Amino acid sequence: MRGWISSGVSSRSSIRRQGPARLLRDLLAHGVERRTAEQAVRRALEEEGIDPGLEARAVAAKRARHLAGLPVAVRKRRLLAFLVRRGYAGAEVRELVEELCG
Numbered sequence: 001m002r003g004w005i006s007s008g009v010s011s012r013s014s015i016r017r018q019g020p021a022r023l024l025r026d027l028l029a030h031g032v033e034r035r036t037a038e039q040a041v042r043r044a045l046e047e048e049g050i051d052p053g054l055e056a057r058a059v060a061a062k063r064a065r066h067l068a069g070l071p072v073a074v075r076k077r078r079l080l081a082f083l084v085r086r087g088y089a090g091a092e093v094r095e096l097v098e099e100l101c102g
Contacts (some may be wrong), residue, residue: 017059022087056088064100076101
C-alpha cells in the first residue's frame with residue numbers, strides 16, 4: 001500500500017497542481033492513517049522537487065488572469081476560495097492573493 005500512496009501523491013501533485021492540504025485530505029479520505037499520509041505527502045513533494053509556494057503562485061497567476069474582468073473584491077474572494085479548494089492555505093496564500101489582485 002505504501003507504494004500506491006507514494007506514487008499516487010507524486011503523480012497527482014505534479015499533474016493536477018494540488019497543494020499539500022488537498023493531497024493529505026484525499027489520502028485520509030481513502031482511509032490512509034494520518035501520520036502515514038503526512039509522511040507520504042512530504043516525501044513525494046521532496047522527491048519530485050515540488051515547492052508548494054511556487055506551485056501556488058503558478059496556479060494563482062493562471063486563475064487570476066481568468067478573473068481579471070471582475071471587481072477587485074470578487075476577484076480576491078474567488079481566487080482565495082479556488083486556492084483553498086486546491087489545497088493551498090495560510091498567510092502566504094492571502095499575501096499572494098493581495099499581490100495578484102491588488
